Amino acid sequence: MVENNEMELSEAEAEQYDRQIRLWGLESQKRLRASKVLIIGLSGLGAETAKNIILSGVKSVCLLDNEKLKEIDLYSQFLAPPDKVGENRAEASLQRARALNPMVDVTSETKSVDELPDEYFTAFDIVCATGLKQEQLERINNVCRDSNKKFLCGDVWGMYGYMFADLVDHEYSEEIVQHKAVKRGPDDTEKNARETVTITVKRRAIYVPLQNALSADWTKPELRSRLRRGDPSYFVMKILLRFRDEYNRNPDPAKRRTDTEILLRMRDELVKELSLPVGFISDALLTDVFGTVSGAAAVVGGVIGQEVVKAVSQREPPHNNMFFFNPVKCVGFVELYGQ
Amino acid sequence: MVARVAGVFDEKLTEAIANSKILVVGAGGIGCEILKNLVLTGFPQIEIIDLDTIDVSNLNRQFLFHKEHVGKSKAQVAKDSALSFNPNVNIIAHHDSVISNDYGVSYFKQFNIVMNALDNRVARNHVNRMCLAANIPLIETGTAGYAGQVELIKKGLTQCYECQPKAPQKTFPGCTIRNTPSEPIHCIVWAKHLFNQLFGEEDPDQDVSPDTADPEAAGEAGASALSSESNTAGNVERKSTRAWAAETNYNPEKLFSKLFGDDIHYLLSMENLWKKRRPPTPLNWNALPGKDDTPTQHSGLPDQRVWSVYECAQVFAASCDALQADLKRRPEGDHLVWDKDEKSAMDFVTACANIRAHIFNIPLKSRFEIKSMAGNIIPAIATANAIVAGLAVLRAQSILRGDIEACSSVYLRPKVNHRGQLFVPEKTLTPPNPKCYVCAPKPEVGLACNLKQLTLKDLTAAFKDGLNMQAPDATVEGKGLVVLSSEPGETDHNNDKTLEEIGLNDGCALLVDDFLQNYEVRVRLQQEDDEKSWRLVTDADAPKLGPKEEEKPTNGSNGANEPKPGPSRSRQDSDSDMEIIEEDEDGTIVKPPKRRRTEMSDEVVELC
Numbered sequence: 001m002v003e004n005n006e007m008e009l010s011e012a013e014a015e016q017y018d019r020q021i022r023l024w025g026l027e028s029q030k031r032l033r034a035s036k037v038l039i040i041g042l043s044g045l046g047a048e049t050a051k052n053i054i055l056s057g058v059k060s061v062c063l064l065d066n067e068k069l070k071e072i073d074l075y076s077q078f079l080a081p082p083d084k085v086g087e088n089r090a091e092a093s094l095q096r097a098r099a100l101n102p103m104v105d106v107t108s109e110t111k112s113v114d115e116l117p118d119e120y121f122t123a124f125d126i127v128c129a130t131g132l133k134q135e136q137l138e139r140i141n142n143v144c145r146d147s148n149k150k151f152l153c154g155d156v157w158g159m160y161g162y163m164f165a166d167l168v169d170h171e172y173s174e175e176i177v178q179h180k181a182v183k184r185g186p187d188d189t190e191k192n193a194r195e196t197v198t199i200t201v202k203r204r205a206i207y208v209p210l211q212n213a214l215s216a217d218w219t220k221p222e223l224r225s226r227l228r229r230g231d232p233s234y235f236v237m238k239i240l241l242r243f244r245d246e247y248n249r250n251p252d253p254a255k256r257r258t259d260t261e262i263l264l265r266m267r268d269e270l271v272k273e274l275s276l277p278v279g280f281i282s283d284a285l286l287t288d289v290f291g292t293v294s295g296a297a298a299v300v301g302g303v304i305g306q307e308v309v310k311a312v313s314q315r316e317p318p319h320n321n322m323f324f325f326n327p328v329k330c331v332g333f334v335e336l337y338g339q
Numbered sequence: 340m341v342a343r344v345a346g347v348f349d350e351k352l353t354e355a356i357a358n359s360k361i362l363v364v365g366a367g368g369i370g371c372e373i374l375k376n377l378v379l380t381g382f383p384q385i386e387i388i389d390l391d392t393i394d395v396s397n398l399n400r401q402f403l404f405h406k407e408h409v410g411k412s413k414a415q416v417a418k419d420s421a422l423s424f425n426p427n428v429n430i431i432a433h434h435d436s437v438i439s440n441d442y443g444v445s446y447f448k449q450f451n452i453v454m455n456a457l458d459n460r461v462a463r464n465h466v467n468r469m470c471l472a473a474n475i476p477l478i479e480t481g482t483a484g485y486a487g488q489v490e491l492i493k494k495g496l497t498q499c500y501e502c503q504p505k506a507p508q509k510t511f512p513g514c515t516i517r518n519t520p521s522e523p524i525h526c527i528v529w530a531k532h533l534f535n536q537l538f539g540e541e542d543p544d545q546d547v548s549p550d551t552a553d554p555e556a557a558g559e560a561g562a563s564a565l566s567s568e569s570n571t572a573g574n575v576e577r578k579s580t581r582a583w584a585a586e587t588n589y590n591p592e593k594l595f596s597k598l599f600g601d602d603i604h605y606l607l608s609m610e611n612l613w614k615k616r617r618p619p620t621p622l623n624w625n626a627l628p629g630k631d632d633t634p635t636q637h638s639g640l641p642d643q644r645v646w647s648v649y650e651c652a653q654v655f656a657a658s659c660d661a662l663q664a665d666l667k668r669r670p671e672g673d674h675l676v677w678d679k680d681e682k683s684a685m686d687f688v689t690a691c692a693n694i695r696a697h698i699f700n701i702p703l704k705s706r707f708e709i710k711s712m713a714g715n716i717i718p719a720i721a722t723a724n725a726i727v728a729g730l731a732v733l734r735a736q737s738i739l740r741g742d743i744e745a746c747s748s749v750y751l752r753p754k755v756n757h758r759g760q761l762f763v764p765e766k767t768l769t770p771p772n773p774k775c776y777v778c779a780p781k782p783e784v785g786l787a788c789n790l791k792q793l794t795l796k797d798l799t800a801a802f803k804d805g806l807n808m809q810a811p812d813a814t815v816e817g818k819g820l821v822v823l824s825s826e827p828g829e830t831d832h833n834n835d836k837t838l839e840e841i842g843l844n845d846g847c848a849l850l851v852d853d854f855l856q857n858y859e860v861r862v863r864l865q866q867e868d869d870e871k872s873w874r875l876v877t878d879a880d881a882p883k884l885g886p887k888e889e890e891k892p893t894n895g896s897n898g899a900n901e902p903k904p905g906p907s908r909s910r911q912d913s914d915s916d917m918e919i920i921e922e923d924e925d926g927t928i929v930k931p932p933k934r935r936r937t938e939m940s941d942e943v944v945e946l947c
């Protein structure tokens with residue numbers, strides 16, 4: 001997936017990316033610079049993700065969205081100026097996205113994903129999707145997977161959020177720091193002469209597609225035992241994806257009361273369906289899922305952005321395969337589903 | 340304003356946000372992100388303070404700034420950019436230091452929440468005290484590389500920023516720096532000192548010449564070195580390095596021959612030093628290694644190539660010329676300030692550190708690596724800053740909603756822990772340390788020193804550097820006698836008197852206060868004959884330190900361990916002041932004292 005990474009960085013690049021090169025190394029930066037990224041869905045989460053990826057210095061970013069910028073987007077979507085409400089979200093975001101980093105080629109696409117052929121998606125090295133229905137997500141994921149391209153998706157509803165990653169068959173290197181005592185000279189008495197040695201190990205991670213993760217079988221004992229940890233974030237995601245599929249929209253702040261009732265009813269159905277303990281999915285988690293809260297979009301967009309950097313630079317272990325942010329406990333965790 | 344779209348938050352929070360006023364301290368990586376989140380969420384009244392200007396190396400994460408803003412005020416540009424997200428909020432930007440009389444306790448009292456997005460301990464300590472005095476909740480943030488943290492500080496409810504003694508900043512004995520370096524960092528520290536000796540602010544603690552008072556050098560064999568040219572202070576008696584260099588007109592060859600030839604020969608004459616060490620090899624300007632090397636193909640950034648000794652000497656000569664020319668252009672008595680982003684200053688330190696490293700058989704480093712070490716650069720990335728700032732603003736919302744008790748510290752881990760957690764919240768708030776010398780109801784601390792030697796001037800330094808006061812006043816408890824006044828001129832005539840001479844004795848207590856910080860602490864003096872400078876003695880659990888630091892349970896001994904504000908010391912370049920959290924088997928967070936704040940230090944030299 002990584003093209004030409006032999007070309008040296010220009011002085012301007014070295015200067016601008018200095019601090020991150022000090023963290024992830026020159027090789028990673030070159031790989032970033034060779035990567036083409038597609039971002040689908042310019043909601044607040046899409047904007048946060050785009051910002052992080054553009055700042056990192058990839059080769060190109062395409063912003064894809066067929067929706068119009070709405071008032072409610074302005075709570076978290078900082079790439080589109082407030083006076084562009086009613087215009088296409090991707091196009092409205094273009095100018096500010098480009099200003100974030102003139103060294104990255106940023107473009108827009110205003111067609112809906114359903115209008116675009118499979119080859120469209122596989123022209124990118126990695127696709128990040130947000131705001132889509134389950135069926136659309138699964139299609140794009142499978143298209144990417146067949147061409148060995150990486151796929152991530154995620155959403156933020158209110159303060160709650162999740163991310164899923166399918167990096168297919170992913171090879172990466174991980175640096176492990178080891179300490180060893182060293183001596184200088186024949187009778188060195190310097191007590192603190194220690195050296196840290198960094199060794200790089202190659203690793204491999206195998207991923208599963210989204211449909212596997214979303215249809216995890218909760219009757220299986222290994223998943224049942226996960227219930228004891230007591231975090232219902234996975235089910236909150238299921239409920240919200242179902243809501244979107246069923247109503248063709250996200251929970252609406254203007255219909256806060258009625259939508260909350262719907263969510264709680266869907267919750268009860270899911271609890272019955274999967275034989276979950278009653279009360280396992282608290283009301284509290286389903287009351288803060290309206291609009292996109294800026295802080296939560298920053299958090300989940302930060303995680304997705306970092307995963308994209310890890311995936312394309314093939315450095316450091318990426319999350320396999322779901323990340324959840326539970327705002328009630330302020331905990332963020334990774335779990336593997338569907339394997 | 341927040342009700343731009345009603346129903347995103349419940350009514351209580353919507354109302355609380357609409358009536359809130361927030362102070363953001365710092366407009367760097369985290370500050371930009373916090374400001375964005377606040378503005379988008381619709382926080383109607385925000386003030387932001389930052390004294391910095393924008394540098395090109397900020398642009399990879401401080402996304403409110405673009406190339407055309409380089410050199411401008413961070414606070415002002417951050418305000419302008421953020422207003423474009425939501426022009427209906429009110430932002431006041433201060434291009435200023437938060438440590439100023441303009442931002443007193445009454446200033447802090449007007450806010451509902453203060454959010455710290457700082458990059459240095461001095462300012463963090465100061466804001467901590469201001470928020471304690473004003474009784475305003477403070478959300479403290481920091482990142483270092485992939486890791487980060489968000490911590491609530493509220494008087495009486497949680498521990499404060501200074502409740503746990505922090506790991507002292509790494510220091511190196513002066514004799515290691517001057518006589519027996521064994522690691523690259525020793526040579527880098529020496530090179531930075533040399534810069535100050537030649538071009539910067541001269542500091543007697545930063546002498547770069549051989550130290551004849553090195554206890555290791557003493558004894559018969561070393562006696563030959565302790566010749567008539569040395570004085571009791573251990574410094575070779577002669578003109579200051581600066582004066583000597585000026586006389587030679589900063590001739591690079593002469594400077595080189597003295598620093599890397601004569602001084603090394605002198606060190607070799609201190610034979611005891613080399614009984615168990617490999618002796619250094621003096622260099623000759625006319626016979627430098629690497630002169631005839633053909634340059635090898637180098638992949639990577641130009642700065643990542645390690646120069647040969649010959650190349651170092653060339654760079655040394657060129658940077659000396661450039662720096663001297665810069666110095667000459669300035670008014671008499673002015674000096675340069677070392678800055679890692681200043682080409683000649685960085686070249687000079689790289690060259691000198693590597694030449695010295697070669698002499699002492701220490702591996703040479705690239706300019707890129709030396710810049711990290713000399714400039715205390717902690718790598719900073721957009722994503723970690725975004726996550727930490729997002730968590731911080733969510734915490735601020737919880738506080739406004741009345742859930743302050745639920746706002747325990749949250750740690751962003753560089754990798755997930757064994758329970759799969761990437762953001763790890765503590766189970767509960769961490770209560771205040773009752774023995775904290777800052778937030779305890781009656782703060783108290785011991786000061787161990789030799790009263791016969793410590794002068795009033797040293798005492799002032801102890802209060803400023805050790806207790807992080809800005810303008811301390813001190814009176815003798817029970818007597819009301821003013822020992823130290825922050826009013827200029829009032830007690831200055833006593834500056835050179837020892838504490839004993841002004842009538843202070845063992846066990847005597849001083850009431851020391853800082854008007855600006857609204858902070859008073861009772862300081863017990865403890866006579867210690869062996870203490871060369873001073874040392875704070877706290878009742879708090881001493882942190883577990885490495886063997887080197889163990890002798891110094893608190894803030895070190897020479898009174899210079901805390902970075903001083905002001906231009907003479909480089910500041911850290913990140914938003915960092917991280918605590919590294921270790922977890923036990925169950926994933927429960929191990930509480931202090933195992934918990935440590937790691938902070939890349941401004942290196943400081945201890946006296947031997």
Ligand SMILES: [Zn+2]
Pocket residue numbers: 498499500501502503771772775776777778779
């Ligand atoms: Zn305290």
